[in-house]
Amino acid sequence: MFLHQSLDHLEDERLKALVQLNLLDTPPSESFDRITRTASQIFGLPIAAISLTDRDRQWFKSRLGVDHCSIPREGAPCAQVAETSDILVIPDFEKDALYADSQLCRSGIRFYAGAPLITREGHSLGALCVLGTQPRTTTASEIAALRDLAAMVMTQIELQHAFGRIDPLTSLPSRTQLLEDLDDLADERPDEERLAVLVDLARPEQISAYARVMGPDRVDDLVQEAAQELRRLVGRERKLYHTAAMQFAFLAATGTQTDAYVRRLTDEHRAARQRSLTGMLLTSAIGLCAFTPRAMRPQHVLRALYSAVQDARSSPELVSVYSSATDEAYQRRYRLLQDFGPALRTDEQLRLVFQPRIDLSTGRCVGAEALLRWNHPVLGPVSPGEFVPVIEHSSHAQAMTAFVLDTALAQARRWHDAGHELAISVNVSAANLNEAAFGNSVKASVQRHGLTPERLELEVTESAVMQDARQARHQLDALATAGIRLAIDDFGTGYSSLAYLQSIPAHVVKIDQSFVRKLEDGERERSLVRSMIGLSHDLGYRVVAEGVETAAAADCLRAMGCDEAQGYLFARPIETDLFATWFRQHESSFRGA
Template sequence: MNHLERARLFALEQLNLLDTPPSESFDRLTRLASQLFGLPISAVSLTDADRQWFKSRVGVDHWEIPREKAPCASVSASSEVVIIPDMLASSCYRESHLANSGIRFYAGAPLTTREGHTLGAMCVLGTEPREITEQERATLVDLAAMAMAQIELQHAFGRVDPLTGMANRGQFEEDVQDLALDAPDTRRAAFFIEVVEPSQLSALHRTMGPAFLDELAQVSARCLQQALGKESRLYYLGGCQFVHLVAAASEDALIEHALRLREDLMALESAREVPVLVQPVVGIAAFHLGATTPSDVLRSAHAATLDARQIGRGAGVFSKELEERFQRRNMLLSDIDRALESDDELYLVFQPRVAVASGVCQGAEALLRWRHPVLGEVSPAEFIPLIENTPMARSLTDWVMRHAIHQAALWHRQGRDLRISINVSATNLEEADFAQRVLEALRQARLPAAAIELEVTESALIGKGRAAASQLEALIAAGILIAIDDFGTGYSSLSYLHEIPANIVKIDRRFITHLGEHARTRTLVGSMIGMAHELGYSVVAEGVEDEAALACLGQLGCNEVQGYLLAKPLLPGVFEAWLAQQA
């Protein structure tokens, strides 16, 4: 079963129609269909996983038939009208359950939700062969639309958020579509209001409990609706996020309106209606009705919200630049799968790591690069954060691991005593078989465990629970060194350092860049190095770019360094030439 069919069946289940009692509202439609077509049989047929179930039927006694070779299943699969003038003349249906029951003629029109899921068919059947006119075809399509409208009417509560009493996202999408029919190409502006930053929501859920968040949503809804007035419809999207539509105006006028709404929400705290300080942000997206899908309207307005929050503004407007950034992110996410299969897009470079005391190269950090066929060289700082929270994170790490270990094995067989560092994401540590995959890759390459090192960011290590720690412990037990990357950038560095199963600390470059210039930075880095040594860690400094910083790190007892002063990340052949020059 493919993902589209799973989504269709889920949509059908959510409507709670299957195996429900008869409904006069549906029976009226099937009786009408039978009369209009002059046929003895009519049904509202729903396509389940292995059956056709009749929500309403005329002219038959049974409630369901097998899905196999059922014409209604073909309607669901194609989302199109299916006409069979004579079943016995059809190679596909002559042996079907219906044909064996004496049915000769079939016509069915799809019952399709607004989200595009075809639930089944409005169908009429006869015991004699016949044709269908264009007028009859149009009538059948209208009857299917009426049946679908009845389904949606019966589940209208699904368009209202029970917590706030506001219309929900489904109603927003329907209203935008209806507005496009009434006033096509008219400009509107969507205001996406985010009352609380999503990361703060999680913290509030833990500390205040879900009931508090429910109350916050309700209070915010009342505040916003009062500010907007009864003539404006407010929609609740969940997670303390709201949206509403206004007629498009100048950008200044839209921002002024957004900031007024923000001030109203911020006044909730001073009025003691909520016990926390809310930091709302409003994103604005102007659009032409009918030219943009409702989901794209929401996406654009939400992007404006994220951008405004990132740059510290209370409101922001979706722009061409934001759209270009979104399209670029989409392209990267959609193209990474192809890049993993390609031989000429992804590649590794290696940045040397040198012992401070001896000046000898101890190893190198393997760094991923992407030469995109359209975008050119794409920085890993751009594409890795996009991918590491998607299912592609596993495949990407496996690619890096496989190629880095292959290169390390080549150098090992050449007699080079190098340890290659490989970056690992937080997502990888949550994979139950991660350690097993790493060790199996080493075994196949015939590479000793000591020849590689895994780098994990401090934020990835902290708070990942026992499962992540057990992965690291298994790797350490096998002889693989674990390095804490970007050390010093996390808010819990000191409190968690003694709990993390690791061997090496890599001090982030932001502490090293001006090391030779500022006494306070020297004191801070010196404290980091001393503390790490006391806890049994070896220390590596990243981002060494001048002699003063290198000299200072030597005085402070740093074990290894890497940075542009020594070498930029190098292709394997260039790295080998660099090694020869050092020797």
Template sequence: MLQDYERKRLATLRQLNLLDTSPSESFDRITRMASKLFDLPIAAVSLTDQDRQWFKSRIGVEHIEIPRFKACCGEVADTADLLVVPDLLQSTQYQDSVLAESGVRFYAGAPLTTRDGYTLGSMCVLGNEPRQITEDERALLQDMAAMVMDQIELQHAFGRVDPVTGLPNRNQFIEDIEDLKRDKSGLRYALHVDLFDENQIRSLQRVVGLPSLDNLAREVADYLKQRLQNRERLYYIGGCEYLYLLDGNDEDINDKAQALWQLVSDVVLDESSPLLHTPVIGIAPFELSDAVGADIIRTVHSASQDARHTGEDVVLYSQQLDAEHRRRFTILHDFRQALDSDNQLYLHFQPRLNLSNNKCQSVEALIRWQHPTLGVISPAEFVPLVENTSLVREMTDWVLQRCIEQINLWHQQGCSLQIAMNISGSNLDEAGFAQRILSALQEAGIETRWFELELTESAIVSHSKQAMKQLQALADAGVSIAIDDFGTGYNTLTYLQEVPAHVVKIDRAFVFNLEQGPRNQAIVNAMVNMAQKLGYRVVAEGVESEQSCEYLRTIGCDEIQGYWYSKPSPANECCALATN
């Protein structure tokens, strides 16, 4: 942890471009003031490099750097605390230091700390005689260190003005919030203006390039500066996104936000933009007394994203929606750890009943997650999230290995069960996915007939010809392919002619109320007949009553799956069903 801090601290120091630069009057003015106020001959702005103390400004000392080893300023950088050494010769740590050998007896230094918490060095005063320091002098030295940091941030990397738009940036916003907290209290509102959605921004970058995007940001900034009254409260936070800070009350804030939205909507963009801007505004209320600038930016951005998703122009921040977004983030963040854990992820298996012999010959593997703090997370919640990330490959591989292990274990127990495993459409776009499946089965000594892959018809329809080739390779090798949620898509008849599948699983939406009327029965009957005439084996999902089961038996459906026969259960319970 300390090594990581030191690495980041040095990176911050170098980013500021202060080391080995020419003297600066703005810093020299501070050191001269420090020397006079403390009535001491030596004062310096000392920066702690990897192995040296380099003086950006100094008075009363000739050399511009000293070794970091046994340097008082080095201890200030390490501890981030004010350091006072009344007499270096009486200090076991510093009595043989470079400073002590040069005649220095007294040292006091206050840390130069960035807003990110990295201590760059110290504002220090030194004397040739032993000395004590009062509480007032401690406070004064710390104030002078703050003045040095203000000068550093003003002149260097931690700028407060966006160079493209000329507007204050997010760093200035965060600082302004802190300043407001010192002098004022009460309710404030942050408004986040998002000019384009993410897809439009990507299209703009690709079509017109970053310079044209900068021109658009500048154009809108100039337009808003001309029309808004509180110009000092408008900020640019990048990506054609703006922040507007307002006083107000619950009665008029929505009217003000709507007026701002209309103002932004009316802007006429440069002809170089091939897209229409689609602005949305998010509103986040906050109390100054406990406000944190970075949190305000996050919450107001969340509100504008809610506006995008709902199709509204202006949306007030919702704690509930934000909590849902943060939960989704937590789930994705923690899923990788779950994959590496031995006790979070596990499989349950839902049996299928063969209606011709009343035996269980196949089960569907279903992933489950017991999160250490969130408890049981439904696969309906986490699987769709994972499927939209690169983690989908690792999740599929995890399930594949557990299925292979279970097939082997069942066969050792004399239990002959085929396992059906769900895959995502994005798996089919992975190079070598089919070969990966076949190699894993071969290495485990499992015949392909004991393995089935399920994927939804929407996943099939939305993927490439390469995906179809992978399915064909798996089918040619003897792996059964099942189309899940059959009947819910728009291109059912079309893809039935193209997909190398063996099984169709009629979606539970058609089966759930099967016994309640002839209309539902007629639809299911037609689906079973059509699929079987095309050569598919038919499984009805969501069977929850004996009446539904018997109807499906009478129309010749091959298999059923649902709570009436068995809920998803641990592996040993499935094996018991298969041997009965």
């Protein structure tokens, strides 16, 4: 009974080794066919094959003189070779007790010689075999040649298996091997809690700069040095993987407690950076992911590690554990980025709303700010505070502004035709100011809609101008010369407000709502806003206060001489089809007063 169980276990291990090599049912290969032809020529026989012994079949990776891709395992001499791991010679099938009634014998085969294909671990995968239709014997030199050719087959198998699984620079297992090992872990210990670690040596831009100065060969040297150091730190009992050019991964020992291990890694990483062992550890980051193999697929484990490394880049210790909440937020941002392009090409998702701007001295509505809204088909309404910063830093930034500008100007034209002479404000980003033809395209849009330039006001922030001050100033000068009004948005939140008040050719300063909402907190807050208004007026700007929500704040701003205001006190952002109704009601109440 024990012997039977032991044999079953050995067969299971053999089959597992065969499956892991990914040879079964793969296309023909000239490198294997060349060996098969050589065996046929040495023996002077018409039939030769590289035969792999599967659970219930013999599958031919290479074959000469054989029509079928596989034959049943039962009664096949190659199966005996795989089971015994030894040379098998059958001089005459008709005189052999085991094979006289086999399928091969009935098909006319009389001679067989096969040498085992044995892995380094001792598993026999099958045989390199030659067959003939006439009985014959073999010589010692023929058997020696057959053994040598079988060894060549195994060398080819190992080379193909290693290709893509061993990194040539560090000789460490690759990302492909890591994924396969995680798959094996899911089969063998699916519910075991494990901890994966990813070490990222440096940011890509740092590597590029280093290669530019020192040359790519020196970068390779640094990677090899890092691999040796990490191998020492991880220990020989742990497998270290080289998963990307500057990234290494490993699995912590079974039973490792995440919190304690993070503290240990943080201390070791801090010490390593202080020693600067490889010259690159000063900028390295470490990401960790706790998982169970059954619950998390290998690709997900690797992606989670990448996510943790990116989070580590923003942490003081440059070490971070994967957070599903943080990852979900990132995935959501990525989805918004991916889905914005299609949204621009439909009529159902994107729309504009308009928030009125009120002249504080008269109470009349003199303009409106165009604000973009997005109703995502799956996520539902998405706040502009969430998606606009994402889109502004992407390739969609210019298209987003173009959509808002064209839609807003079309609406301004409709209001003009209805007798409402309102100025329209549109926000522009740094990406727009970097467009060489931005000024010309804006002027063309205004002309296309039949509006005078002063009906359009473009709002820019100080931070947007600062990204490329020379290019931004060039665009702003061209726009101002064309008669288009310019406003400095979120004034007071930048780091060079006074300098830019003197140089930007703007007409309006919009005081950020963070200052306006504190007007009722105390005299110090009121004094700050009063100074902003006075300074702006002295420099010739018209002043707009954002975020006005109370009558007391409006009265305070009016007393300070602020020109305009917008905020929830007057109106929330209004849908396009409702704006005309609101405007008529507001004008009616104004006249009635």
